[in-house]
Amino acid sequence: MSNPYGQQGGGPPYGWGGGQQQWGQGQQQAGGAPMGGQQAAYGYGAGAGTQQQFVQAVAGQGGGVPDVDKTRRMIGFALWALGVLVGALLLLIVFVVPALMSSKAGQIISTMGLAAVVAYIPVGLYLFVPWVIDRYDPEPWWALAGVFIWGACFATGVSGVINSVLGSLFGEMVGAAISAPIFEEATKGMAILGMVIFLRREFDGVVDGIIYATFAAIGFAATENIIYYTRGELAGQMGQLFVMRGVLTPWIHPLFTSMTGIGFGLAREHGAGWAKLVFPLVGYGAAVFLHAWWNGMLGLFGATAFVLNLVLGICMALAFFVIICVLVWRKGRTIRKFLEDEVLIGTITQEELELICSPVGRLTALFSWRGWTGRKFIRAGARLALHKWHTARAMKGQKLTISMDFIAPLRQELGRLRAEMASGARAR
Secondary structure (H helix, E strand, O other), X not given: OOOOOOOOOOOOHHHOOOOHHHHHHHHXXXXXXXXXXXXXOOXXXXXXXXXXXXXXXXXXXXXXXXXOOHHHHHHHHHHHHHHHHHHHHHHHHHHHHHHHOOOOXXXXXXXXXXXXXXXXXXXXXXXXXXXXXXXXXXXXXXXXXXXXXXXXXXXXXXXXXXXXXXXXXXXXXXXXXXXXXXXXXXXXXXXXXXXXXXXXXXXXXXXXXXXXXXXXXXXXXXXXXXXXXXXXXXXXXHHHHHHHHHXXXXXXHHHHHHHHHHHHHHHHHHOOOOHHHHHHHHHHHHHHHHHHHXXXXXXXXHHHHHHHHHHHHHHHHHHHXXXXXXXXXXXXXXXXXXXXXXXXXXXXXXXXXXXXXXXXXXXXXXXXXXXXXXXXXXXXXXXXXXXXXXXXXXXXXXXXXXXXXXXXXXXXXXXXXXXXXXXXXXXX
C-alpha cells in the first residue's frame, strides 16, 4: 500500500522508525500507537512539535484527547453568549415590548405564543433530516445546538432590526430584496465563521459547513416564522402562511446559507491562504444572490413569481440533497482510505474499520457489547482519519496544520477506549 503522507528522509512510513520489526512493539502501547522516540512522523516525534506534551496531557487526564484550543474555545463561548444575549434583547425590544404596550396586548401576546408553538413544532423534523444524512462523522450535539441558537437569537434579532430600519427609510422592497439578503446571510454565516475560528477541530470540510449552515438557518427561520405567523394570525391568514413557509418552503433558508457553508468547507479542504478568503466570500455572495432573487421576484411579481420560485426552489432543494448525499459518501470513502493503514499497523482491526465506516456503525455499537464506549471509539476513529487527511493535504502543499497534532493522541484514545470496552465486556 502506498503511503499517502509520503516519507521523510527515506525513513519508514508514518514515523514508525526502525522498520517493520517495530510494528509489533508499537502495538503493545495504546492499541498500536508507539510512544516516545524520535521518529520523524505525522503526529510523532519532532515533526509533531507538541506531541510529547500531548502524551503527557493524556496520561495526566486519565485518557481522552487533550483540548489544545481551550483558550480559543473559552473566547468563542464568551462571544457566542454575548451575541445570543444581544440578539434576544433586540427581539424583545423590537417585537415583544411594542406588543406589551399595545392596547391589544393580551391578544397579541397569546397570538405570539400560538405562533411560537406552530413555528417550532416542525423544527424537530427539519433538524432530523441533516442529522440522519451526516452519518460518518456526526457533529457534536452541543455544537449543533450552539449554531441553532445563534441563528434563532443573534441572526434573527440583529438582521430584523437592520431590515426594519432600512425598510422604513427606503421602502419595503429595499428591506426585502437588498437588506435582508445581505444582513441575514451575514449574521447566519457568522455561526459558521465562529466554528472555523473557535471550534476548528469540529470543522473538517464541505459536509460540516453544510450541516452547521443548515442548523443555523433552521434556527433563524423558526424564530422569523413566529413574527410572520403572529402577523398572519392577527390578519386571519396563519394557516396559509404555515403552508407556504412551514410546508412548501422550509428549506429555502438552509439552501441559501449552505452556500456560505460550502465556501468555508472548500477553504478548509483546500488549505491555501488565498482559499481561506476567496471561497467563503464566493459562497456568501452566492447565498446573497439566491436570497435576493427569491425575495426580489416575490416583491416584483407576486403570486406568479411565487409559483415559479416554488418549482425552481423544490428542484434546487432536491438537487442539493443529492449533492449532500454524494458528499457524505465521499467523506465515508475518505475515512476508509485513511484508516486502512491503521489496520496494518495494529491501531484498529479490520472489523473495527468496517464498523467505523458503516453508515449505521454507531447504532450497531450502541446496541452491542460495545455500548456508548463503542460510539466514542467510532467517533475517535473517524476523527483520526479526517485529521490524517488534512495533514496529508497540508504536507502536499508544504504547510502546517493543527490536525497533525491530534494524530498521536487519537491513536492513544482508540487504545484506551478498546481497553475500556474489553473491561466492560468481561464484567458482564
